[in-house]
Amino acid sequence: MKRVTFADVGDLERIKREIMLSIIYPLKRPDLYELYKRGLKSSILLYGPPGCGKTLLARATAGEVQAKFYNIKTADLLSKWYGETDKNIQFVFEEARKNSPAILFFDEIDSIGSHQDAEHHERRVLNAFLTELDGFEDRGDVMILAATNSPWSIDPALMRPGRFDKLLFVPPPGFKARVEIFKIHLRGRPVAEDVDLRELARLTDGHSGADIREICNDAATFPLEEALQGKPPREICMEDFLKAIKSRRSSLLYWLRVAKLKIVERKMEEFFPELFEYFKELGASEEKVFGYA
Numbered sequence: 001m002k003r004v005t006f007a008d009v010g011d012l013e014r015i016k017r018e019i020m021l022s023i024i025y026p027l028k029r030p031d032l033y034e035l036y037k038r039g040l041k042s043s044i045l046l047y048g049p050p051g052c053g054k055t056l057l058a059r060a061t062a063g064e065v066q067a068k069f070y071n072i073k074t075a076d077l078l079s080k081w082y083g084e085t086d087k088n089i090q091f092v093f094e095e096a097r098k099n100s101p102a103i104l105f106f107d108e109i110d111s112i113g114s115h116q117d118a119e120h121h122e123r124r125v126l127n128a129f130l131t132e133l134d135g136f137e138d139r140g141d142v143m144i145l146a147a148t149n150s151p152w153s154i155d156p157a158l159m160r161p162g163r164f165d166k167l168l169f170v171p172p173p174g175f176k177a178r179v180e181i182f183k184i185h186l187r188g189r190p191v192a193e194d195v196d197l198r199e200l201a202r203l204t205d206g207h208s209g210a211d212i213r214e215i216c217n218d219a220a221t222f223p224l225e226e227a228l229q230g231k232p233p234r235e236i237c238m239e240d241f242l243k244a245i246k247s248r249r250s251s252l253l254y255w256l257r258v259a260k261l262k263i264v265e266r267k268m269e270e271f272f273p274e275l276f277e278y279f280k281e282l283g284a285s286e287e288k289v290f291g292y293a
């Protein structure tokens with residue numbers, strides 16, 4: 001797989017800074033962290049709507065440091081056999097310890113101990129995970145990062161101090177971010193002069209980074225197909241983008257609605273203040289999102 005770095009992630013500057021401070025620099029400059037006695041106990045949990053860069057950020061983090069990177073799809077650790085799951089969990093933590101400096105990334109961490117179905121087996125799995133996490137106090141240079149798009153399914157036990165206690169909201173891209181994401185996904189493609197990135201960003205309010213990537217792919221498909229049929233190859237023009245945008249609906253509104261409902265219903269607001277800040281900032285456009293007008 002191609003090496004991804006922070007330059008491939010549009011915007012999200014605040015989150016990149018946090019990751020630098022909590023994961024990348026501790027690995028690069030342990031001497032300075034030792035000098036200032038800045039502890040490394042907390043781990044980062046990225047949460048937010050689908051397609052807005054959580055997994056991409058994690059891959060980019062790996063690309064920024066010379067550390068072993070374990071990209072773990074959390075569901076893959078789970079086995080229906082009792083005991084097997086515990087072993088898998090122990091194994092990844094042990095491997096990371098042996099091969100440190102290392103970054104352990106648990107993607108889609110909501111598959112562990114989701115608290116609506118806290119049956120016996122689920123509890124066991126969660127406990128096995130917590131045991132490893134807590135036993136990691138003296139983790140040296142193993143950093144832990146996780147991501148989820150259903151933060152309301154996460155057991156609050158995972159978010160206690162010393163565990164995932166840095167919860168960062170990866171928001172839908174704003175205007176400036178969308179301009180950057182278009183730029184990133186158009187790198188190296190033949191783009192006509194009439195293509196106005198600011199106009200494209202304006203037209204894609206409410207779309208995720210993944211939506212924008214697909215819009216760029218769709219737009220490129222029009223001239224590609226023509227060329228395949230024997231026409232002389234031409235650049236991708238504004239018209240192509242407009243057609244591509246028309247055929248794509250945003251998936252973010254639905255997520256925002258569900259997130260608000262579920263988090264309020266489960267009384268988990270205190271864990272996700274940044275998300276509620278975001279709802280507030282939506283302000284005037286909130287009625288568009290939540291449908292009350």
Ligand SMILES: Nc1ncnc2c1ncn2[C@@H]1O[C@H](COP(=O)(O)OP(=O)(O)OP(=O)(O)O)[C@@H](O)[C@H]1O
Pocket residue numbers: 008009010011012048049050051052053054055056057147148149173181184208209210211213
């Ligand atoms: N900020 C961004 N800059 C550039 N590309 C982006 C950005 N956000 C998303 N993308 C594009 O969308 C793709 C999907 O994003 P990613 O896999 O990181 O989403 P996610 O937040 O992990 O979603 P999910 O919750 O569904 O796992 C990326 O591989 C990338 O091509």
Ligand SMILES: [Mg+2]
Pocket residue numbers: 054055056107147
């Ligand atoms: Mg992801």
